[in-house]
Amino acid sequence: MEIHRPATPLEPNDDIYTTLGVKRRINAAGTLTRLGGALMAPEVIGAMAAAAGYSVDIGELQAAASRTIARITGAEAGIVTTGAAAALTLAAAASMTRWDITKMAALPHADGFAHEILLPRTHHTGYAHALRASGARLVDISHNDRGAGAGVRGIEPWDIEAAITSKTAAFAFAANPTSIGDLPTVVSVCKARGIPVIVDAAAQLPPKSNLRRLFELGADLVAFSGGKAIGGPQASGILAGRRDLVGAALVQQLDMDVAPETWTPPDLIDRAALKGVPHHGLGRGFKAGKEEIAGLLVALERFANADDEAANAALEARLERIAEMLGGLPGIGTQLLSARETGRVPQLRLVIDPAVADIDALGLSRTLLSADMPVHLSERFAHQGILIIDPQALRAEDEEELVAAVKRAVLA
Numbered sequence: 111m112e113i114h115r116p117a118t119p120l121e122p123n124d125d126i127y128t129t130l131g132v133k134r135r136i137n138a139a140g141t142l143t144r145l146g147g148a149l150m151a152p153e154v155i156g157a158m159a160a161a162a163g164y165s166v167d168i169g170e171l172q173a174a175a176s177r178t179i180a181r182i183t184g185a186e187a188g189i190v191t192t193g194a195a196a197a198l199t200l201a202a203a204a205s206m207t208r209w210d211i212t213k214m215a216a217l218p219h220a221d222g223f224a225h226e227i228l229l230p231r232t233h234h235t236g237y238a239h240a241l242r243a244s245g246a247r248l249v250d251i252s253h254n255d256r257g258a259g260a261g262v263r264g265i266e267p268w269d270i271e272a273a274i275t276s277k278t279a280a281f282a283f284a285a286n287p288t289s290i291g292d293l294p295t296v297v298s299v300c301k302a303r304g305i306p307v308i309v310d311a312a313a314q315l316p317p318k319s320n321l322r323r324l325f326e327l328g329a330d331l332v333a334f335s336g337g338k339a340i341g342g343p344q345a346s347g348i349l350a351g352r353r354d355l356v357g358a359a360l361v362q363q364l365d366m367d368v369a370p371e372t373w374t375p376p377d378l379i380d381r382a383a384l385k386g387v388p389h390h391g392l393g394r395g396f397k398a399g400k401e402e403i404a405g406l407l408v409a410l411e412r413f414a415n416a417d418d419e420a421a422n423a424a425l426e427a428r429l430e431r432i433a434e435m436l437g438g439l440p441g442i443g444t445q446l447l448s449a450r451e452t453g454r455v456p457q458l459r460l461v462i463d464p465a466v467a468d469i470d471a472l473g474l475s476r477t478l479l480s481a482d483m484p485v486h487l488s489e490r491f492a493h494q495g496i497l498i499i500d501p502q503a504l505r506a507e508d509e510e511e512l513v514a515a516v517k518r519a520v521l522a
């Protein structure tokens with residue numbers, strides 16, 4: 111059953127930012143958290159607005175979210191979190207505590223029980239802090255020469271076996287198109303030892319096939335961002351996977367100032383497995399509101415049902431037009447990459463020859479950022495002299511001003 115879409119979607123406007131004296135920005139850098147993430151479709155904004163006007167039981171709403179997430183991803187269960195980082199912290203917590211309320215109460219002090227998370231060195235991103243925030247200790251493992259670009263061998267079974275001890279609570283895996291080839295090996299070793307595999311797939315959408323693929327490969331828990339490509343509220347994310355672990359995460363996120371006599375948890379929470387009623391858990395600060403949950407679910411439905419080919423063709427046409435308008439600028443080459451080439455969405459690369467343009471990539475970016483209407487391009491490859499126009503959060507009506515700003519910066 112599809113979820114209900116509001117009859118009166120709301121159109122965005124920027125009055126609120128003008129009133130607050132905050133500059134609106136042209137975002138051609140992607141769905142970055144520091145720029146507020148995705149731009150939500152009117153339908154998603156409408157769902158949040160509609161949800162805001164009524165009271166509901168958040169546990170019941172999360173259980174409904176779980177059914178929608180399960181249907182779309184193929185996972186057993188799923189909850190809405192306040193982002194993929196929060197999902198990782200909750201995943202780490204649930205892997206350590208399972209249904210043990212004494213352990214839930216102890217977190218983030220986890221010395222008394224299994225609290226180590228195995229993490230391949232080559233998967234140790236800046237987001238690993240989210241795992242540690244649970245109280246877990248990260249154990250760097252594996253040579254993984256392929257992941258390090260040093261050789262042909264990836265993560266090997268003996269690598270993992272050698273690291274597993276009675277203190278091991280989980281295995282953490284950072285998914286990307288290169289690393290994903292190692293996931294079956296990790297899953298086969300960890301499954302046999304009863305160790306949950308937590309996958310950070312925050313930004314691995316698109317392609318939307320990854321919504322299901324990671325579960326098909328055997329991941330126990332997967333974190334997705336809601337405010338990136340899914341197009342949901344910026345402060346939303348998904349933790350999906352094994353029903354018992356998702357339930358143990360949920361109970362550590364919910365408001366638990368409840369009377370045990372009247373508490374009616376959703377089915378997702380196995381009350382019989384709990385020795386008592388837990389207090390506010392480690393995830394209490396990550397509470398997802400009814401608005402985020404409603405918005406995320408409508409966004410997820412839209413994302414899952416979208417015609418990617420048509421959407422990418424439209425984005426490519428926009429980027430082609432931008433490339434044409436930028437044609438002939440001294441020292442600035444353009445290179446359009448299709449969605450197939452990037453594995454995600456199409457992008458337009460500005461290849462800067464500083465000798466001719468008289469400005470280098472970061473200099474150009476700095477000039478664009480200091481404009482009255484600041485323009486953000488992706489600086490991901492700036493060290494190679496490339497700035498990227500990522501169209502995911504670029505409003506069509508901002509394209510001409512983006513082009514004018516680049517021209518002013520280069521011709522100045």
Ligand SMILES: *Cc1c(COP(=O)(O)O)cnc(C)c1O
Pocket residue numbers: 143192193194195196235237310311312313334335336337346347
């Ligand atoms: C964006 C990102 C996160 C954090 O996601 P939020 O939804 O912003 O919390 C975690 N891991 C990776 C790899 C990311 O790209």
